[in-house]
Amino acid sequence: MAKIVAVANQKGGVGKTTTSVNLATGVALQGKRVLLVDMDPQGNATSGLGLDPRTLQTTVYNCLINYVKFDDAVKNTEVSGLSLLPANADLAGAEIELVNVEEREKLLRHFLKDVEPLFDIIFIDCPPALGILTVNALVAARSVLIPVQCEYYAMEGLSRLIGSIDRIQQSLNPGLTIEGIVLTMYDARNTLARQVTDQVRGHFKELVYQSTIPRNVTLAEAPSYGRPVLLYNVASAGAQAYLSLAKEFISHGEKG
Amino acid sequence: MAKIVAVANQKGGVGKTTTSVNLATGVALQGKRVLLVDMDPQGNATSGLGLDPRTLQTTVYNCLINYVKFDDAVKNTEVSGLSLLPANADLAGAEIELVNVEEREKLLRHFLKDVEPLFDIIFIDCPPALGILTVNALVAARSVLIPVQCEYYAMEGLSRLIGSIDRIQQSLNPGLTIEGIVLTMYDARNTLARQVTDQVRGHFKELVYQSTIPRNVTLAEAPSYGRPVLLYNVASAGAQAYLSLAKEFISHGEKG
Numbered sequence A, B: 001m002a003k004i005v006a007v008a009n010q011k012g013g014v015g016k017t018t019t020s021v022n023l024a025t026g027v028a029l030q031g032k033r034v035l036l037v038d039m040d041p042q043g044n045a046t047s048g049l050g051l052d053p054r055t056l057q058t059t060v061y062n063c064l065i066n067y068v069k070f071d072d073a074v075k076n077t078e079v080s081g082l083s084l085l086p087a088n089a090d091l092a093g094a095e096i097e098l099v100n101v102e103e104r105e106k107l108l109r110h111f112l113k114d115v116e117p118l119f120d121i122i123f124i125d126c127p128p129a130l131g132i133l134t135v136n137a138l139v140a141a142r143s144v145l146i147p148v149q150c151e152y153y154a155m156e157g158l159s160r161l162i163g164s165i166d167r168i169q170q171s172l173n174p175g176l177t178i179e180g181i182v183l184t185m186y187d188a189r190n191t192l193a194r195q196v197t198d199q200v201r202g203h204f205k206e207l208v209y210q211s212t213i214p215r216n217v218t219l220a221e222a223p224s225y226g227r228p229v230l231l232y233n234v235a236s237a238g239a240q241a242y243l244s245l246a247k248e249f250i251s252h253g254e255k256g
């Protein structure tokens, strides 16, 4: 049984895709068999791993809506051990098309049932909303990894996200837990980042990973080359932070 | 007739709320009567102007769904000349509740008909998605102001946004135009920001405002005090950039 982890936060631009792409890469480089599912119509995880969403014929959308087989949609990436189920703008149609579909929240969970045995870990990158796509990810997942940007609006939105996760636990997915909270875009020079970090660590305690991701321009440059930062510039502060997060993520899992 | 401008971009965290709050403030300080409508269930524009979304009894949601009058929901702000139609998490329910409502895309447009005569300019802050809330804003508005973060993923998403605006023009709102594109979080020290700026200016030419908003921590600090940056620290680079954008926005409008 694969460990299925949704990377979610309805606040925009907090580092969901950057965390999905680089943590999945870091975990694959430790020898695990990893799948990254891109559930965002923007297709940022897809382009962050070197594919152009506009050229793809089959994506996660076709798997969920047109019963296309996993094997016909999954793509290899430059990272050995990491596969990608890509997304493109077609996925935006799902919001409307799924409205009257029976068990529309469980489509991804059902689809991944046959896929799980092939992987050790499945990550799902979510869009910045709590709509049907994110709900599908939260129902398919066993846990949620929450990136939190070290800024005020991102911190403010955290309690609403935790509330939504609670509601999913009570109704559609009782086994859902919080995998962890990762602090992103931390800039040691500014007091706001330190204040947010203290508040989040103070409130969520051991749920917060020790590894903090610094604000580091290499992380923003890597996607323009279609490569995870670990392949683009492994010596950078951003790459090193995601390597350390990957190690922490794996050791958390082993403790069970 | 008020000028109604939607501030939209489905990419998350590009500075939609920061631009809505600070541009609306800058324009009000130039003597215009301004309304800011918060159409994001996160309620960031609401808290950025000093109100706690969780304590509000009536918001834009009640105006659209329960026929609450504008006067019973609108709030004054610390900025003279700037009023706010606030939002809170109730608005997230609208996605589901409006599904079978006749003319669900036009609710905000109809609601603002009676409100327009009271203001010179109405800004609408949009959530990071192209769902029913953003569509309502694009149908109510006469133009769209697009913040673009000077980074790769934000630039990549621009063509999809322009495509969506075209589709709204052809179907629901033929008069919709692009008010302008504002480059945000520009960091002169990094090549990526310069590359993105050159590409966006090269492609969209005079649609791009001369005023560029620098990455400036004061802009991220101001919301934690519930104040627009122009009241929090008017001498900061961020505040000065939004003042210059406000002047440019007004002079664009006068040229018609």
Ligand SMILES: Nc1ncnc2c1ncn2[C@@H]1O[C@H](COP(=O)(O)OP(=O)(O)OP(=O)(O)O)[C@@H](O)[C@H]1O
Pocket: A011, A012, A013, A014, A015, A016, A017, A018, A019, A040, A044, A126, A127, A128, A184, A185, A186, A213, A214, A215, A216, A217, A219, A220, A221, A223, A238, B010, B011, B012, B013, B128, B151, B152, B153, B154
């Ligand atoms: N630690 C970091 N340091 C510097 N830049 C970063 C960092 N993490 C992410 N970025 C950049 O910040 C922007 C936002 O990150 P990203 O797109 O990963 O967030 P997201 O939460 O996935 O956004 P969305 O809500 O649109 O899905 C991107 O341009 C990305 O390259």
Ligand SMILES: Nc1ncnc2c1ncn2[C@@H]1O[C@H](COP(=O)(O)OP(=O)(O)OP(=O)(O)O)[C@@H](O)[C@H]1O
Pocket: A010, A011, A012, A013, A128, A151, A152, A153, A154, B011, B012, B013, B014, B015, B016, B017, B018, B019, B040, B044, B126, B127, B128, B184, B185, B186, B213, B214, B215, B216, B217, B219, B220, B221, B223, B238
């Ligand atoms: N020019 C800037 N310099 C530094 N920080 C900024 C700047 N503009 C915005 N920020 C900060 O970056 C974060 C994202 O900005 P903001 O919330 O305005 O984006 P948004 O597009 O409204 O996000 P969402 O997609 O969630 O609605 C916020 O924490 C904000 O305070």
Ligand SMILES: [Mg+2]
Pocket: A016, A017, A018, A040, A044, A126, A127
């Ligand atoms: Mg993303």
Ligand SMILES: [Mg+2]
Pocket: B016, B017, B018, B040, B044, B126, B127
């Ligand atoms: Mg916003």
